[in-house]
Amino acid sequence: MSFSFDPGALFRRDLQDLVPYEVQGTADFTVKLDANESPFGLPAAVREEICRELTVRSFNRYPDPLARELVADLSRHTGVPAEGILAGNGSDELILTLLLAFGTGGKAVITPPTFPMYEVHARIAGAKPVAVPRQGESFALDVDGVIAAAGQPETRLVFICSPNNPTGNATSLAELEAVLKSCRALVVVDEAYQEFGGETALPLLGRYPNLVVLRTFSKAFGLAGLRVGYLLARPEVVRQLKRVKQPYNLNAFSQLAARAALKHWEEYRRLIAAIKEEREELYRELCLLPGVKAHPSEANFILFRTPLPAEEVHRHLLANGILIRRLGGPGLEGYLRVTVGKRDENRLFLEKLREALQTGGCAR
Numbered sequence: 001m002s003f004s005f006d007p008g009a010l011f012r013r014d015l016q017d018l019v020p021y022e023v024q025g026t027a028d029f030t031v032k033l034d035a036n037e038s039p040f041g042l043p044a045a046v047r048e049e050i051c052r053e054l055t056v057r058s059f060n061r062y063p064d065p066l067a068r069e070l071v072a073d074l075s076r077h078t079g080v081p082a083e084g085i086l087a088g089n090g091s092d093e094l095i096l097t098l099l100l101a102f103g104t105g106g107k108a109v110i111t112p113p114t115f116p117m118y119e120v121h122a123r124i125a126g127a128k129p130v131a132v133p134r135q136g137e138s139f140a141l142d143v144d145g146v147i148a149a150a151g152q153p154e155t156r157l158v159f160i161c162s163p164n165n166p167t168g169n170a171t172s173l174a175e176l177e178a179v180l181k182s183c184r185a186l187v188v189v190d191e192a193y194q195e196f197g198g199e200t201a202l203p204l205l206g207r208y209p210n211l212v213v214l215r216t217f218s219k220a221f222g223l224a225g226l227r228v229g230y231l232l233a234r235p236e237v238v239r240q241l242k243r244v245k246q247p248y249n250l251n252a253f254s255q256l257a258a259r260a261a262l263k264h265w266e267e268y269r270r271l272i273a274a275i276k277e278e279r280e281e282l283y284r285e286l287c288l289l290p291g292v293k294a295h296p297s298e299a300n301f302i303l304f305r306t307p308l309p310a311e312e313v314h315r316h317l318l319a320n321g322i323l324i325r326r327l328g329g330p331g332l333e334g335y336l337r338v339t340v341g342k343r344d345e346n347r348l349f350l351e352k353l354r355e356a357l358q359t360g361g362c363a364r
């Protein structure tokens with residue numbers, strides 16, 4: 001027997017407008033330039049390393065909750081002591097962990113347009129997002145505005161993405177330092193794209209105990225499918241986070257794969273250099289297209305706008321098997337974001353974009 005039951009009525013009242021995270025269909029495209037992933041598969045040496053590990057490892061036991069081997073490798077890679085490193089199931093999870101540990105019941109400063117997960121996770125954790133919009137055509141951080149919001153007694157966290165997704169610009173160390181020294185909130189600098197440009201905030205960790213740096217294996221290391229992120233902070237901060245994190249947040253396979261990738265950092269250096277070269281080329285080409293406004297980028301993607309409605313461009317590209325990201329919301333109406341792919345992918349994208357701009361207006 002059954003009775004009428006509406007789980008929607010039980011769902012949290014404060015999150016009634018929340019929608020599930022969705023990605024565009026995996027169906028009809030061959031060139032995927034929408035999610036800032038690496039276009040490169042596993043380097044052969046990393047694949048071999050992982051296979052070698054698999055022959056001697058078992059997965060019948062729970063993973064190490066603190067991912068100590070990976071953390072030791074990350075300590076060597078970054079120069080940060082192991083006690084100041086926390087690994088997570090993607091940096092997405094670490095953003096939520098930060099908010100659950102420090103944000104609930106307080107405020108979290110965000111600087112839109114930026115990565116949407118800070119706001120979503122703030123709300124899920126029961127922290128109030130406070131927006132300090134970026135300014136002008138260059139989407140520069142409103143440093144004075146951030147300092148004013150960060151100084152409010154209810155503010156627990158400040159999220160600054162640098163280089164910023166989706167605008168591509170980085171925040172200078174001087175500006176980050178101005179924010180860090182002005183407040184007693186945690187200042188989280190999301191460096192998901194640091195390998196591609198911008199200055200790392202890490203040197204500031206010695207002077208500012210309220211700094212948290214977020215990194216990921218999803219972009220430059222090309223391991224988005226394995227979900228590995230990490231944060232770098234003072235040991236006192238990491239100790240608090242360990243109190244609320246899920247015990248087995250990072251699975252054993254992903255731990256060993258991330259270690260294999262780190263071991264071959266030199267290989268990734270070459271891939272990163274190739275992506276940066278392609279980025280500059282793609283930017284130059286976009287700027288040459290009539291009416292197109294492209295934003296300079298320190299990351300592995302480029303934000304741009306064309307004289308045509310964004311939907312129209314997006315649709316034309318999709319009809320030709322190319323998926324890019326359509327943006328929207330305050331400050332981003334009419335904008336598109338393209339991830340830097342391999343050379344032939346970028347060529348094809350440019351060719352089809354040119355085509356859309358030539359036929360646009362007639363093809364409606």
Ligand SMILES: *Cc1c(COP(=O)(O)O)cnc(C)c1O
Nearest residue numbers: 090091092115165192216218229
């Ligand atoms: C892609 C991205 C991440 C990465 O998230 P993971 O959960 O590690 O895959 C984090 N922050 C920003 C700004 C990003 O664009």
